Amino acid sequence: MRTPIIAGNWKLNKNPQxxxxxxxxxxxxxxxxxxxxxxxxxPAVDLPALLExxxxxxxxxxxxNCYFENEGAYTGETSPMVLKDMGVDYVIIGHSERREYFxxxxxxxxxxxxxxxxxxxxxxxxxxxxxETREANKAEEFVEGQIKADLEGLTAExxxxxxxxxxxxxxxxxxxxxxxxxxEEMCRAIRNTVADLYDESVAEKVRIQYGGSVxxxxxxxxxxxxDIDGGLIGGAALQPDSFLxxxxxxx
Numbered sequence: 001m002r003t004p005i006i007a008g009n010w011k012l013n014k015n016p017q018x019x020x021x022x023x024x025x026x027x028x029x030x031x032x033x034x035x036x037x038x039x040x041x042x043p044a045v046d047l048p049a050l051l052e053x054x055x056x057x058x059x060x061x062x063x064x065n066c067y068f069e070n071e072g073a074y075t076g077e078t079s080p081m082v083l084k085d086m087g088v089d090y091v092i093i094g095h096s097e098r099r100e101y102f103x104x105x106x107x108x109x110x111x112x113x114x115x116x117x118x119x120x121x122x123x124x125x126x127x128x129x130x131x132e133t134r135e136a137n138k139a140e141e142f143v144e145g146q147i148k149a150d151l152e153g154l155t156a157e158x159x160x161x162x163x164x165x166x167x168x169x170x171x172x173x174x175x176x177x178x179x180x181x182x183x184e185e186m187c188r189a190i191r192n193t194v195a196d197l198y199d200e201s202v203a204e205k206v207r208i209q210y211g212g213s214v215x216x217x218x219x220x221x222x223x224x225x226x227d228i229d230g231g232l233i234g235g236a237a238l239q240p241d242s243f244l245x246x247x248x249x250x251x
Contacts, residue, residue: 002207004223005163005230006247007039007062007124008237009092009211014042016049023050025240027057031247037230038247040237041092041124044078051087062090062124065098068111070119080112084119091116092232094126094150096169106149113150117158124163124232125150126211127190131170139168140189147193156198160205164190165232171212173234180218183210184225191227216245223249 014022019042030038041062042050051061067077083091093116094109109125116123127146129139143166151159166186168178178186187208195203210222211232222228236242 002205002229003034003037005037005039005207005209006243006249007041007090007163007165007209007230007232008243009041009064009095009232009234010043010046010238011064011097011234012043013238014046016046019046019049020053022240022243023053023057023059026244026247027054027059029244030058031250033058033060036247036250038243039090039124040243041090047083047086047088060089061087062092063088064092064095066091066093066112066116068108068115070115080115080119080121084121088121090122090124090163092124092126092165094146096126096128096167096172100169106146109150110152113154113158113162117154117161122161122163124165124209126165126167126232128167128169128172128212134168134170140186143186144189144193147190148197151194151197156202159194159198160202163207163209163230164194165209165211166190167211167232173213175213177213177218178210180221180225180228183212183222184227187225187227214246216242216249219246219249 039060039062066080070081093112098104113123129142133142191203207229209230209232214231214233215236
């Protein structure tokens with residue numbers, strides 16, 4: 001049985017003081033991690049405050065990105081080795097904003113996935129298609145290509161511990177949401193791709209999130225689908241009350 005995972009991606013929002021205030025507002029009311037795992041992925045400058053304030057709670061901490069080298073002459077990058085030393089559990093990689101604005105390739109993302117596992121953390125691997133790709137009826141083909149390239153060379157055990165976040169680009173921050181059936185269809189295609197690359201047992205262990213304007217009003221329907229194991233959530237994860245509603249979607 002896969003444990004549902006509700007993860008907030010704060011993007012470029014919140015300062016350390018706001019981070020502490022958020023955690024203090026939610027940490028006593030989060031579900032048990034064995035029932036629903038909750039994660040906040042914060043900007044690198046907020047991670048020390050997030051880690052300190054989340055100590056002893058059910059909240060897991062994630063970074064929004066990292067580099068694929070542990071150290072060296074890479075000005076401005078974040079070391080996965082240091083993230084692990086700090087106590088970070090997850091790292092988002094392959095987000096469409098990273099792919100589009102910072103020109104990250106599947107090769108880059110694959111290297112990052114390997115570096116994250118080498119340092120004892122888990123990746124939240126994002127994938128998703130543009131509106132143009134979907135309208136051309138090439139969405140599944142495109143996303144399957146991303147998954148194959150991004151998982152290249154990873155072991156079955158590593159893939160079993162990967163969280164895959166399907167985020168259709170046309171539904172991120174637009175207010176548009178793929179229907180629950182559309183999201184389920186793509187998440188099933190992703191699981192089938194993992195099964196083809198590895199086997200059914202690996203595919204059954206992989207947790208697949210949907211991301212793209214997930215909010216308290218639609219989370220129950222989305223989470224009712226067989227192949228959707230969680231959400232990677234932007235705006236709705238910035239406010240404590242909204243995040244708690246998402247975390248308690250079963251209630």
